[in-house]
Amino acid sequence: MKAAKRWSVGNLASLPGARNRVPARKRLWIIMALSLIIMTLSLITMLAIMAYMYPHHSKRACYMISSRGCKALSDWLPPLPREYSDDEIAARVVIREIMSNAPVIRRDSKIAFMFLTPGTLPFEKLWDRFFQGHEGKFTVYIHASKERPVHHSHYFTNREIRSDEVVWGRISMVDAERRLLANALRDPANQQFVLLSESCVPLRSFEYIYNYLMYSNLSYVDCFDDPGQHGSGRHMDHMLPEIPKKYFRKGAQWFTMKRQHAIVIMADSLYYSRFRDYCGPGIENNKNCIADEHYLPTFFHMLDPSGISNWSVTQVDWSERQWHPKTYMPEDVTHELLNNLTSSETVVHVTSVGMGEEIWMPCMWNGIKRPCFLFGRKFHPDTLDKLLELFSNYTRSVSWHL
Numbered sequence: 001m002k003a004a005k006r007w008s009v010g011n012l013a014s015l016p017g018a019r020n021r022v023p024a025r026k027r028l029w030i031i032m033a034l035s036l037i038i039m040t041l042s043l044i045t046m047l048a049i050m051a052y053m054y055p056h057h058s059k060r061a062c063y064m065i066s067s068r069g070c071k072a073l074s075d076w077l078p079p080l081p082r083e084y085s086d087d088e089i090a091a092r093v094v095i096r097e098i099m100s101n102a103p104v105i106r107r108d109s110k111i112a113f114m115f116l117t118p119g120t121l122p123f124e125k126l127w128d129r130f131f132q133g134h135e136g137k138f139t140v141y142i143h144a145s146k147e148r149p150v151h152h153s154h155y156f157t158n159r160e161i162r163s164d165e166v167v168w169g170r171i172s173m174v175d176a177e178r179r180l181l182a183n184a185l186r187d188p189a190n191q192q193f194v195l196l197s198e199s200c201v202p203l204r205s206f207e208y209i210y211n212y213l214m215y216s217n218l219s220y221v222d223c224f225d226d227p228g229q230h231g232s233g234r235h236m237d238h239m240l241p242e243i244p245k246k247y248f249r250k251g252a253q254w255f256t257m258k259r260q261h262a263i264v265i266m267a268d269s270l271y272y273s274r275f276r277d278y279c280g281p282g283i284e285n286n287k288n289c290i291a292d293e294h295y296l297p298t299f300f301h302m303l304d305p306s307g308i309s310n311w312s313v314t315q316v317d318w319s320e321r322q323w324h325p326k327t328y329m330p331e332d333v334t335h336e337l338l339n340n341l342t343s344s345e346t347v348v349h350v351t352s353v354g355m356g357e358e359i360w361m362p363c364m365w366n367g368i369k370r371p372c373f374l375f376g377r378k379f380h381p382d383t384l385d386k387l388l389e390l391f392s393n394y395t396r397s398v399s400w401h402l
């Protein structure tokens with residue numbers, strides 16, 4: 001220790017003085033090397049500034065260096081605020097205008113229950129039980145894409161809207177959703193819009209669902225970032241510049257939406273047209289973009305991210321990791337299952353990264369942790385009797401306190 005200190009002091013004492021100066025030729029070399037380094041550094045700085053000034057997908061900045069080098073450089077730089085086309089500015093002005101109108105709180109506010117189905121709804125009897133005694137607080141709309149439904153409840157008779165064919169995963173699914181919204185918006189009393197399929201069932205009493213939705217300041221639109229091939233891997237370059245890849249989102253289509261958001265969807269033709277034209281199979285490489293899984297999540301993520309919950313109040317079980325979620329059969333429908341579904345306070349999003357990495361999040365209702373689910377899917381038609389038998393019990397369990 002002592003020795004080391006003495007050594008360093010001794011070393012300091014013999015700093016290069018006039019006697020040990022570097023010979024002139026050596027000095028010249030050092031100066032040349034230094035100026036070479038400075039020149040290289042300023043060239044890099046210049047290129048960095050140029051890459052920063054030009055939009056990232058512009059090739060102009062890359063003529064100077066290789067395109068790979070340019071990409072590495074522009075990825076490393078902080079992102080520039082992107083440029084908007086005139087169409088996009090116009091679309092955003094309209095959307096902002098609609099969003100800035102404070103929603104009118106009405107005494108006669110209703111929920112629009114919008115059913116997207118091929119034909120007959122297998123759970124009409126259950127929904128009938130659910131709606132009973134709440135006349136004047138809801139409206140039913142049915143988009144039957146294949147055949148005319150046979151009804152078992154007067155709440156559903158003559159509630160079909162004019163409909164068209166729906167192909168799973170294609171834009172026709174989004175078109176059907178828009179058709180339902182357009183019809184439901186015609187009634188000014190409708191303040192909440194719920195999209196349901198034929199395999200959906202209510203998990204709560206009408207009163208609980210009415211209060212949960214009516215007093216919430218959010219729309220329950222599912223939305224998450226899946227960086228894998230079934231997530232942002234489905235983004236197409238054709239969607240640029242309006243839809244940058246980093247904004248591309250995924251989510252189940254089963255939403256509930258407040259009136260303002262439903263109007264905004266009707267007002268949008270720009271973002272919708274990008275998905276109509278470029279979200280489908282075989283447009284780029286082997287990508288298969290599923291329109292109804294990406295349009296609404298991406299749209300709201302870009303235009304009103306804090307206005308949506310990012311999860312769906314319609315429960316579904318993806319734990320089997322198949323193409324389609326688990327279908328509940330009669331033997332699955334027990335008091336324990338319904339208890340599990342109604343008490344859950346966290347949701348999981350399964351991504352296509354690795355073996356299906358999961359993202360968990362708590363369900364927050366106006367800043368308070370609450371049960372996540374109001375509806376469940378997919379229930380097999382044969383579960384109807386079991387559900388009817390258990391309905392009053394499982395919807396009775398929790399009362400609502402605001």
Ligand SMILES: *[C@@H]1O[C@H](CO)[C@@H](O)[C@H](O)[C@H]1NC(C)=O
Binds near residue numbers: 218305308309
């Ligand atoms: C939904 O996600 C977006 C983006 O991650 C976030 O900005 C927003 O706050 C989230 N919504 C809620 C209600 O937390």
Ligand SMILES: *[C@@H]1O[C@H](CO)[C@@H](O)[C@H](O)[C@H]1NC(C)=O
Binds near residue numbers: 334336337340
């Ligand atoms: C209910 O949840 C518990 C605890 O997570 C689980 O062990 C059980 O298997 C679930 N039952 C059903 C029927 O889903």
Ligand SMILES: *[C@@H]1O[C@H](CO)[C@@H](O)[C@H](O)[C@H]1NC(C)=O
Binds near residue numbers: 217218367
């Ligand atoms: C909704 O309410 C919560 C809690 O009061 C608040 O933190 C949040 O900012 C509100 N969000 C919107 C979109 O109004």
Ligand SMILES: *[C@@H]1O[C@H](CO)[C@@H](O)[C@H](O)[C@H]1NC(C)=O
Binds near residue numbers: 393397
């Ligand atoms: C209803 O549910 C409760 C628990 O919440 C249970 O103890 C009771 O046995 C159930 N009743 C019937 C008739 O199933």
